[in-house]
Amino acid sequence: LGRADSLRFDTVTLLAIGACHEALAHAGLETIPRDGRSNSFEIAGADPRRVGVYVGTGIGGINTTLKTHLFHAMSRVRGELSDVSNEPEADTKTADAIAELVGRIEVERRFNPLAVTMLMSNAVSAAPGVRFGVKGPCRTTTLACASGTAAIGDAYKAVANGELDVALAGAAEYLYDEYGSIFRSYDITGAMTHGIDDPAMANRPFDEDRRGFLFSEGGAAILVLERADSARARGARPLAEIAGFGESFDGHNLIAIDSAGTQVDRMIRSTLERSGMTPDDIGYINAHGTGTELNDEVELNVLSQIFGDDVLVNSTKGLIGHTIGASGAIEAAVTALSIRDGVVHPCNNLDSPIRPMNFPLNARRAAIDAALTQSFAFGGHNACLLIRRPA
Numbered sequence: 267l268g269r270a271d272s273l274r275f276d277t278v279t280l281l282a283i284g285a286c287h288e289a290l291a292h293a294g295l296e297t298i299p300r301d302g303r304s305n306s307f308e309i310a311g312a313d314p315r316r317v318g319v320y321v322g323t324g325i326g327g328i329n330t331t332l333k334t335h336l337f338h339a340m341s342r343v344r345g346e347l348s349d350v351s352n353e354p355e356a357d358t359k360t361a362d363a364i365a366e367l368v369g370r371i372e373v374e375r376r377f378n379p380l381a382v383t384m385l386m387s388n389a390v391s392a393a394p395g396v397r398f399g400v401k402g403p404c405r406t407t408t409l410a411c412a413s414g415t416a417a418i419g420d421a422y423k424a425v426a427n428g429e430l431d432v433a434l435a436g437a438a439e440y441l442y443d444e445y446g447s448i449f450r451s452y453d454i455t456g457a458m459t460h461g462i463d464d465p466a467m468a469n470r471p472f473d474e475d476r477r478g479f480l481f482s483e484g485g486a487a488i489l490v491l492e493r494a495d496s497a498r499a500r501g502a503r504p505l506a507e508i509a510g511f512g513e514s515f516d517g518h519n520l521i522a523i524d525s526a527g528t529q530v531d532r533m534i535r536s537t538l539e540r541s542g543m544t545p546d547d548i549g550y551i552n553a554h555g556t557g558t559e560l561n562d563e564v565e566l567n568v569l570s571q572i573f574g575d576d577v578l579v580n581s582t583k584g585l586i587g588h589t590i591g592a593s594g595a596i597e598a599a600v601t602a603l604s605i606r607d608g609v610v611h612p613c614n615n616l617d618s619p620i621r622p623m624n625f626p627l628n629a630r631r632a633a634i635d636a637a638l639t640q641s642f643a644f645g646g647h648n649a650c651l652l653i654r655r656p657a
Contacts, residue, residue, distance in 0.1 A: 267280060267284055267287075271305065273380075274380055274383075274384070275384060275393060276326070276329055276330040276385065276440065277442075278326040278327060278329065278389075278438050278439060278440035278486075279326070279384070279390050279438070281438040281439075281484065281486035281592075282390040282391070282436075282438035282486055283393055284486070285436060285438065285486040285487060286394045286397070286398065286488050289436075289488040289490050290309065293492070293502060294501075295309050295311075295312070295490065296309070296310040297310070297398065300399060304396075306396065306397055306398070306399060307397060307398050307399065308398065308399045309398055309399070309432070312432055314399050314400055314402070315401045315402055316402055316429075316430050316432070317398070317400045317401070317431065317432045317433070318400065318403040318405075318421060318424055318429075318432075319391045319395045319398075319400050319402075319434045319435075320391065320403070320407065320417045320418070320420050320421035320433055320434070320435040321390045321394065321407070321436060321437060321438060321488070322390075322406070322407040322408065322412075322415075322416060322418075322437035322438075322594070323387055323406065323407075323438055323592070324408065324410050324439055324590040325408075325439075325441070325448075325590070325591070326389070326406075326408075326440070327385040327387050327389060328440075328441070328448060329440055329441075329442060329443055330381060331385045332443045332445075332448075333373075333378070333443075334378055334381045334385065336374075336445075337373045337374045337376075337378075340371050341373060343371070347367065347368050348364075348365075387406055388406040390438050391404050391405055391406045392406075394434060400434075402430055403424060403430070405420065407420065408591070409643050409645065409647040410590065410591065410643035410645050411554075411556075411590055411593055411643040411644065412594055412641040412642065412647040412648065412649040413437050413590075413643070414436055414487065414591060414592055414594030414596070414598065414641070415597075415598065415639065415651060416513060416641075417436065417594075418436060418491070418508070418511075418594070418598055418651060419512075419513065419649060420435075420511075421434075421491050422435070422491060425491045431492065431496055432490065432491070433490075433492075434489075434490060434491075435488065435489050435490075435491050435595075436487045436488035436489050436592075436595035436599075437486065437487065437591050437592045437594060437596075438484070438485070438592055439484045439485060439486070439591040439593075440483070440484035441481070441484050442483050452481055455521055456478070457521070458478045458479055458480070458481055459476075459477045459478040459479060459557060460478055462475075467615050468480055469583070469584055469587060469614060469615060470557055470584065470614065470616060471555035471556060471557040471562055471581040471584045471613065471614075471616070472555060472562050472566065472616055472619055472620055472625065473615060473616050473618055473619065473620070474617075474619075474620055475618065476557040476559065476562060476620075477557070478556075478557055478558050479557045479558055479587070479588040480583070480587040481587060482587030482589045482590075484589055484590075484592065485589040485592045486592055487595040487596040487598070487599045488595070489598065489599060494507065494656070494657070505602040505603060506602035506606060506653045506655065506656060507653070508651060508652070508653055509652040510538070510541030510543070510651070510652035511651055511652070512533045512534065512650050513533060513648060513649045513650075514529040514530065514532055514533035515529060515646050515647060515648065516529050516647075516648065517529075517646060518646055519646065521644055522560060523560055523561055523642055523646075524564070525564060527564040527568040529646075530564070530565070530568050530642065530648050533640075533648050533649075534568070534638065534650060535572065538652070543636065543652060545572050545573045547635065547636045548636050548637060548638050549577065549633070549634045549635055549636060549637065550577065550578040550579075550604060550605075550610060550632065550634045551573070551577055551580075551637065551638045552581075552582060552597045552598075552601045552604070552638070553566075553579050553580065553581050553640065554581070554583075554640055554641050554642045555580070555581025555583050555613075556583055557583065561642065562620060563620060565642070566620060566621045567621075569623070575621065575622055575623045575624065576623075576624050577623075577624060578610055578624050578625075578626060578630075578632055579613075579623050579625055580610055580611060580612065580613045580626055581614075582597045582611070585611060585614050593641065594639070594641035597639050597641070598639050598653065600639075601639040601651075601653050604632075604637065605634045605635075605636075605655050606655075608631055608632060608634065609631055609632070610626050610634075611626070612626050612627055612628050612629055613625045613627060634655070636652065636654035636655070637652075637654070638650060638651070638653075639651050639653065
């Protein structure tokens with residue numbers, strides 16, 4: 267990624283492109299430059315018609331949208347204020363106050379001529395697709411906090427049914443803005459952590475004293491999905507194998523999860539059944555685990571009913587905060603690495619669990635053959651992946 271890329275793409279798209287580069291390199295898939303001017307590549311040995319890109323995002327492009335709107339809305343105001351401060355009859359105190367105010371209105375130097383391609387959410391998949399010369403399906407999944415999990419699930423189905431040989435799948439999110447309006451929008455819902463004086467203790471999923479989720483500025487994770495026989499043929503060593511994918515929809519509320527957890531329960535049980543697995547096969551659950559009062563309670567109730575209280579459960583959000591659309595992809599990667607390395611990370615700040623489940627309070631070694639990772643989203647979307655040790 268170079269300076270030209272930073273001028274052409276929103277940060278969320280830069281994160282997606284960078285993660286794709288890293289994923290391909292980690293998978294041992296060589297990328298060959300094909301056009302130096304556009305900084306584009308082709309994947310060596312791959313038929314581009316059988317390569318797909320599936321990237322999720324919650325509100326990808328929002329950073330550019332806000333900057334563009336701010337420029338359009340405030341440039342005239344800045345100019346008018348400057349004119350007033352320069353009028354001969356303006357006293358020095360007034361002129362200085364206006365000049366100071368104008369200086370505090372942060373806007374870009376000019377209207378961005380690439381605004382449309384930078385603010386459109388589908389750029390998170392389209393830009394990597396162009397970068398790597400992909401000719402197969404190129405899709406963006408926007409399901410709020412379930413975006414990454416669903417994007418990987420859709421890619422898994424395309425590879426499993428023979429439509430694709432290789433898929434780049436995951437998610438990216440970037441939620442910073444100079445005036446904090448994105449932060450304020452989430453905070454006003456009442457879902458974000460509050461009322462804790464020590465910042466280090468603010469993020470505590472599954473604890474009796476949880477106060478909401480910790481907002482994360484953003485992140486990205488991309489996985490390379492490939493048929494097992496194809497990976498073996500080129501000598502690749504898979505991190506893990508996706509054994510199943512499931513979705514459901516609460517049909518209940520645009521923010522609050524259904525307190526009965528019925529559709530989450532149905533999703534998990536049906537996904538296990540389709541995959542030929544039972545609850546006893548699952549040794550680890552990377553939970554949605556936001557730290558919100560109702561979410562955590564509903565999630566643990568469902569998990570306990572299906573798996574009992576002995577299965578290992580943790581929340582990656584407890585360590586890195588909630589990356590919204592990117593969270594499910596990051597957690598899928600963490601789950602795959604936990605299986606490969608035989609280590610699960612701790613549940614952060616968990617002093618008084620709301621249920622007596624098997625929460626690791628420190629990094630713990632564990633032989634994991636199969637795991638579940640799941641996401642719930644504003645809107646009522648639920649998605650899960652079953653991931654297991656490769657055969």
